[in-house]
Amino acid sequence: MRHRITRGLTGLILVVTLAGTIVYCTNKDFSSSGMIFSSSVAGAREANIATNSVLAQIKARGELVALTRYNTSSYFIYKGQPMGYEYEMLKLLANYLDVDLKIVATDDWSGMFDALENGQGDIIAANLIVSESRATKLAFTDSYRITRQVLVQRKPDGWRKMTTHGLNASLIRDPVALIGRTVSVRQSSAYYTSLVELSRELGGNINIDPIPEDVETEELIKLVAEGKIDFTVADEDVARLNQAYFSNLDVETVLSLPQSIAWAVRKDAPHLLSEVNKWLNSLQSTYDPTFNVIYKKYYKNNQAFARHMTSAYSSKNGDKISEYDDLFRINASRIGWDWRLIAAQAFEESHFDIHTESRMGAVGMMQLLPTTGKDFGANNLRNPAENIRAGASYLKWLDEYWSKEILDPNERLKFVLASYNAGQGHIQDARRLATKYGYSSDLWDGNVALFLLKKSKKKYYNDPIVRFGYCRGIEPFNYVKGVLNRYEHYKKMLT
Structure with missing residues (x-):
């Protein structure tokens, strides 16, 4: 490392590194102890890196941006609730870092890697196998799961009547038999x-059909079951889970040694990598069952998987949030809102x-007090149509109320x-306090x-300008954040 050195009038030497770090030391320090000088520069440089690290940026903005994919193991919505193995793990990580979680589900797999590289996300959590080629571009966390790659193939017609020997004879059990197959x-x-590596080792040609990058492994497994393609490859736990739903599939032929599954960050994010590994190791080494509970929930619960695959209320294969979607749409149209927001x-x-x-x-659903319900036309708040209509009307009234002040x-x-959660009186109190202390009364965050x-x-709450007294502000604060975060989830998956 080179430095520019300037002698000051006070007997201090100002050292400016080419990285822009400034270090002060005395003449004696500089001339008599190269070690003191070097350690000072190194320490200051380390502090500079830490201050500007990806982890520091995440902490400063209060948000971890995670890149993932839509599938029944990573991230999806079921009956209005965001779910997925990677999603639940990411929530735990965000809580550990004391930041919010933002999920970005990319349109295709290659786009996910590009998004990380371009700084559009902080971490990839998408069931990634650690490979030598990927490790040249990505920094992988410690492994949180071990799997093997297996061949997904279709059993022959009438397989239920076949003996085990006969069934095995009709299927590919030796990878050599893949030569000439697609x-x-x-x-x-x-x-x-x-x-590619297997084909090279076998000395024959396996025809590899490159599928578009926006197609999930689960979709390929389904295509095999439906007879539209002959073979695909999947992680063993994912394949076995799908086999429980598609009984005509065979996933017994192993194509790889055990392989590590991990998350990935950019190469320039060592502090984030270290912190994630610290969290992962703590989670896996304690007596807390959370890690195993989440794994079993998504990879061992065949009945739940079947529900997620077939339900109209699953974003994986359905197009509904709830059984009340039509009522949300009708009332959203009436007040000029997005139905997914309501x-x-x-x-x-x-x-x-x-x-x-x-x-x-x-x-009821919109949690209205009986008096408020009556003010907005609801006689029976346990009737879904009346409840949602009154709630939407109340939202419209509040929107008109605030439109005069918040443009x-x-x-x-x-x-x-x-205001819906805490009443507009408390919000007006907070605005008056914001003005008093030099903040904007027209901005929320x-x-x-x-x-x-x-x-x-x-x-x-005892300030003379406060008219409505005490408010447990964390409740409306979290309420606003919760509604808007959920709205973002719904917007990504449903039209």
Whole structure:
């Protein structure tokens, strides 16, 4: 490392590294101890790296951006709830880092790698096999699962009546038999690389059919079961899970040695890599059963997998959030809102349970007090149509109320949701506090939201400008965040 050295009037030497790090030391330090000089520069440089690291950026913005794919093992929505093995693990990681989680499900596999490289995401969590070729571009975390690659093939017609010997004789059990056969996989997948290597080792030609990058392995497995392609390759646990649904599939032929599954970060993110590994090791080495519970939930529960594969309320194969979607659409159209936003709010309020009642007496899916329900035309709040209609009308009223003061519609939405949860009086108090302390009264994040949180403290709720007293601000704060986060999930998967 080279440095520019300038002698100051005070007897200090100013050292400016080419990386821009500034270090001060005395003449004595500089002349008599090269070690002191070197360690000072190295320490300052390390501090500079840490300050500007990917991990530091994640902490500063309060959000971990995770890249993944839509499938029944990574990320999907079922009955309005985001789910998936990778999704639940990522939530645990985000909690550990004390940040929010943002999921970005890319359109195709190659695009996911590009998005990481371009800084559009912090981490890839998508059932990635660790491979030598991938390791040249990505920094892999410690492995959190071990799997093998298996051949997915279709059993012959009448297989139920065949003996085990006869069935095995009709199927490929020796990889040599793949010579001259066509196997369909994505070119960016580790399966493609393995097949190329296997073909070379066998000294024969396996015909590898490169499938478009937006096709999931689960979709290829289904195509094999339906007879539309002959063979594909999958991770053993994923293949066995699908075999429980497609009984005419065979997944017994192993094509690889055990392989590691891991997450990946950029090569320039060593601090993030270290922190993720620290968390993973802690999760796997404690007596906490969470890690195994999540794995079994998605890879060992055949009945749940079948529900997710067939349900109209699963984003994997369906197009519905709930049985009340038509009511959400009708009322959203009436008030000029996105139906998925009202659905997200309804889930946040009640998990779509029309019979629920809060300890404060709020009733039904949209959690309306009886007096509020009557004000907006509902006589029976346990009737889904009346409840949703009244809730939507209340949202419209709040939107009109705030439109006079919050002109930006995106900002206004946050004020509307917060008011729905806590009442507009508390929100107006928070605005007055924001103005008093030099913050914006028209912006939510970091401004009005900040002082809504402070309204649980005596100094603030006893302030003379506060008219509505104490408010447990964390509840509306989390409510706004929860509704909007869920809305983003719904927008990505449903039209």
